[in-house]
Structures are given as structure tokens and as C-alpha cells.
Amino acid sequence: MSAGPDTTRGAQPLHVAITVGDRDVAVDLTLAAGETVALLGPNGAGKSTVLAATAGLLRPDDGTIRLGERLLFDHSTRTWVAPHRRGIALLAQDARLFPHLTALDNVAFGPRAAGATRTAATERAAHWLEEVGMTAYGHRRPRELSGGQAQKVAIARALATEPAVLLVDEPLAALDVEAAPDVRDLLRRVTHDRTTLVVTHDVLDAALLADRVAVMxxxxxVEEGETSRVLSRPTSDFGARFAGLNLVRGVASNGDLRMPDGRLLHGIAESPLVEGAPAAAVVSPSAVSVHLEAPHGSPRNSLRATVTDLEPHGQLVRVRTDLLSADITPPAVAELGLRRGAAVVLAVKATEVHLHPA
Incomplete structure (x- = not known):
């Protein structure tokens, strides 16, 4: 008799509404069938708690977890489905392959544990090794695989159980820069039309893998929306940092933003602003120029600020101030003689300032 998960095949919607008291986590999150959602947030925000509870590795204090029509957890009725019967696979940062098994046997382990015959499990493992491009490495043990190869085998092992939901925890964190793009492309392919929740700190993972983003x-x-919207028009502080954008909060004033210090930031409202109501402005650092004095023919926004830090940013230098960050060239930094504590004037065109209700 099979001891496998009691679940129907194919993508299913997932609803997680849980409270974990000792970790101060209270989340209500829904994934549509076949949707990939990226869960973002700083360390300690509760992302791993959500994954653990969904996978059945942690019992919440209250709430429900529902996969399709099945209740996996319900505090009020004391419903609790064991992890191996949930139809949910968890792909961790590290491959965590069994060191004594070959790649093929690692992938076959899940189907075998679910009651499949050795022949059927081996056939399914061979299929998924082929899917991830690792057929030629099926006879190797984990110590004979590179980091990228091991993660591909781990992906095949997770999918060989034919899960209704895939949970992915920082899948590229342990990989070098050469291996990461290949594994990211693989994840993009295998998560297509598969209900997937991805925890990541990489903006490229969110941009390429996720249909929608939730920020914790x-x-x-604290913020949910389509990936393109959150990465271009974030409403949360972490969402802005994650996307590499400036986020300035204030209140709406005659169609512009009045900042906490009383100064106005002129911009373009993409949706109606309510006079006096909380509002926010999003500005790309590439749209901000840095001067020592107000520039001639001054753009509509010319704001005095103080440099708080200078840091490399690709081929540019990110100049952080107490108001906005700006990306400028190293020669410009030298010409301006910038340093921490320097007084500067930031200039940005109103057309580059995107206003929205907060």
C-alpha cells in the first residue's frame, strides 16, 4: 500500500493564513494555481517560518493552511497533515543529497518512499535527471558533483515526488556566479505553471521567476503585487531597497509630495492623490544628479542633502544621502570631492519622480 501524499496531480491553489506567536508571525498569503510568488524581506522577517509551516515542519499556533480543497492545517478542528502526505516539496539552499547514494538513487528516493516500485522509481528518476540535464551524471555520488550539478539533482529529487506545490528557499545562495544563471534558467522552466513559493534576496530571481511578489x-x-509593479513602484521600504530605488514618504500636497521636513518633491502621480493623505515617491538613483551648488537652469526638484556614504555599484558609485541615493561615475565623485558629511544639492526632473498613494 502506498504511503505517498494524498493529493491530486497538477497545480493547485495554496492559501496560508497562520499565526506563530513566539516568532511574532501573522501572515495571510494566497497563491493561485500555477502561480509563482517570490517572498521577500530582511533577515528575521518571518519568511522561513512561512515555508516551514507550509511544508509541515512547524505547527502554527492558529490559522489554516489549505491546498486546493484539502485542509493541511486547521487549528480550530485540530487538523494536521504530516509533511510527507502534503504533496509539497521543499528545495533548500543546500542540495542536501544523501552522500552514500548516486544521483539517480537520490532522485528515486522520494518515489520509493511514497510506495513506488524500484523499477517505477528508477524510471521516474531517470526522467527528471533528463529534464534537468543531468542524465550523464546519474551514476555519480554527491562528492563527485559541482555545486551547480548537485543543486540540479536536488531540483530533480524535489520534482520526482510530483508535488502540487514547490517551496524554494534561496536556491542560488550557495552557488558561485558561474553556476547560478544555469540553475536559475532551469528553475524558471520547471516552475512554469507550477504553484511555487520562492524565498530570495536576489532581485534577478524575483524578476525572472515570479509572477507576483509579497514583501514581509x-x-x-506589508506589500503585495505583480513583480513588475513592485520592482518599479514599491510601496514598502524593503521593496524599494530590494529594487534599488529611492522611496520617499510624505503627504499629498497640491498634486506633489510634501516631505516630513516640509519641503516639496514635485513629481507625476500615476493614480489620484488625496490631499493631505499619506503618499510616497519612487525615484531611480540613476535619475538623480549631484552638485555642490544649485545647477543653472535648475530642474524642478533641487534639494539640499548631506552625503552619508559612498559605495561601489557596478561601474558606478552609489552616493547615499540623508534624502536620496544617486548613481554617478567615479570621475564625478573625484571632481566633486565627495566624502561622508559633504553638503550637496540633488537635482531630479519631476518627470522622473513617480508619486502614488501610500
Missing amino acids: HAGRV
């Missing part, structure tokens, strides 16, 4: 802070989801 202090145990709560």
Missing part, C-alpha cells in the same frame, strides 16, 4: 517585514506581509 516584522512577521507581516
Whole structure:
């Protein structure tokens, strides 16, 4: 008799509404069938708690977890489905392959544990090794694989159980820069039309893998939306940092943003602003120029600020100030004589300032 998961095949919607008291996590998150959602947030925000609870590795204090029509957890009725019967696979940062088994046997382990015959499990493992481009390495043991190869085998092992939901925890964190793009492309292919929740700190993972983004802070989801919208028009502080954008908060004032210090930031409102209501402005650092004095023919926004830090940013230098960050060239930094504590004037065109209700 099979001891495998009691679940139907194919993508299913997932709804996680849980509270974990000792970790101060209270989350209500829904994934549509076949949707990939990236869960973002700083360390300690509660992302791993959500994954652990969904996988069945942690029992929440309250709430429900539902996969399709099945209740996996319900505090009020004391419903609790064991991890191996949930139809959910968890792909961790590290491959965590069994060192004494070959790659093929590692992938076959899940189907075998679910009650498949050795022949059927081996056939399914061979299929998924082929899917991830690792057929030629099926006879090798983990110590004979590179980091990228081991992660591909781990992906095949997770998918060989034919899960209804795939949970992915920082899948590229342990890989070198050469291996990461190949594994990212593989994940993009195998998660297509598969209900997937991805925890990541990499903006490229979110941009390439996720249909939608949810941002967590202090145990709560503080922002949700389509990936393109969150990465271009974030409403949360972490969302802005993650996307590499400036986020300035204030209140709406005659169609512009009045900042906490009383100064106005002129911009373009993409949706109606309510006079006096909380609002925010999003500005790309590439749209901000740095001067020592107000420039001639000054753009509509010319704001005095103080440099707080200078840091490399690709081929540019990110100049952080107490108001906005700007990306400028190293020669410009030298010409301006910038340093921490320097007084500067930031200039940005109103057309580059995107305003929205906060």
C-alpha cells in the first residue's frame, strides 16, 4: 500500500493564513494555481517560518493552511497533515543529497518512499535527471558533483515526488556566479505553471521567476503585487531597497509630495492623490544628479542633502544621502570631492519622480 501524499496531480491553489506567536508571525498569503510568488524581506522577517509551516515542519499556533480543497492545517478542528502526505516539496539552499547514494538513487528516493516500485522509481528518476540535464551524471555520488550539478539533482529529487506545490528557499545562495544563471534558467522552466513559493534576496530571481511578489517585514506581509509593479513602484521600504530605488514618504500636497521636513518633491502621480493623505515617491538613483551648488537652469526638484556614504555599484558609485541615493561615475565623485558629511544639492526632473498613494 502506498504511503505517498494524498493529493491530486497538477497545480493547485495554496492559501496560508497562520499565526506563530513566539516568532511574532501573522501572515495571510494566497497563491493561485500555477502561480509563482517570490517572498521577500530582511533577515528575521518571518519568511522561513512561512515555508516551514507550509511544508509541515512547524505547527502554527492558529490559522489554516489549505491546498486546493484539502485542509493541511486547521487549528480550530485540530487538523494536521504530516509533511510527507502534503504533496509539497521543499528545495533548500543546500542540495542536501544523501552522500552514500548516486544521483539517480537520490532522485528515486522520494518515489520509493511514497510506495513506488524500484523499477517505477528508477524510471521516474531517470526522467527528471533528463529534464534537468543531468542524465550523464546519474551514476555519480554527491562528492563527485559541482555545486551547480548537485543543486540540479536536488531540483530533480524535489520534482520526482510530483508535488502540487514547490517551496524554494534561496536556491542560488550557495552557488558561485558561474553556476547560478544555469540553475536559475532551469528553475524558471520547471516552475512554469507550477504553484511555487520562492524565498530570495536576489532581485534577478524575483524578476525572472515570479509572477507576483509579497514583501514581509516584522512577521507581516506589508506589500503585495505583480513583480513588475513592485520592482518599479514599491510601496514598502524593503521593496524599494530590494529594487534599488529611492522611496520617499510624505503627504499629498497640491498634486506633489510634501516631505516630513516640509519641503516639496514635485513629481507625476500615476493614480489620484488625496490631499493631505499619506503618499510616497519612487525615484531611480540613476535619475538623480549631484552638485555642490544649485545647477543653472535648475530642474524642478533641487534639494539640499548631506552625503552619508559612498559605495561601489557596478561601474558606478552609489552616493547615499540623508534624502536620496544617486548613481554617478567615479570621475564625478573625484571632481566633486565627495566624502561622508559633504553638503550637496540633488537635482531630479519631476518627470522622473513617480508619486502614488501610500
